[in-house]
Amino acid sequence: MSDIKRLESGPRMSQAVIHGGLVYLAGQVGNAGDSVADQTRTILENIETLLEKSxxxxxxxxxxxxxxxxxxxxxxxxSVWDAWVDPANPPARACGESRLATPDYKVEIIIVAAAKD
Known part of the structure; x- marks a missing residue:
């Protein structure tokens, strides 16, 4: 188990798990009740922070x-994603509709990334 690193772990989940050169982020949500654009901005800021820590x-x-x-x-x-994503390195992406944890959440983003060598 020493080859698995977990960040910001709680009793239910970790915000990031690093294993085998890959970084897996838990689904990130913004501030409940914010607009879709604001939730997306908050999520992308959280993703950047977690990736940096990872x-x-x-x-x-x-x-x-x-x-x-x-x-x-x-x-x-x-509109927010397109301004944020690295245009030289866009990821594979899927987007779908789903009922989220509460009706106040409008967006959730899950990321898999390569760790730096």
Missing amino acids: GSDKSRILQATIWLETMDDFAEMN
Whole structure:
């Protein structure tokens, strides 16, 4: 188990798990009740912080899974995502509609990234 590193662990989950050169982030959410754009900005800031703590960065993101409370918010979320994502290194990405933990959450993003060598 020494080859697995967990960051910001609680009784239910870790915010990041590093293993085999990969960084797995838990689903990140913004501030409940904020707009889709503001939740997305907060999530992306959290992702950058967690990747930095994990020895990675957004240029090394391999896959992003994005859940929206409604696909009606796709364009608003993408307006923030498109301004943030590394255009030279865009990840594989999926986006779908799902009921989130509470109706106040509009966006959740899950990331898998490569750790830096």
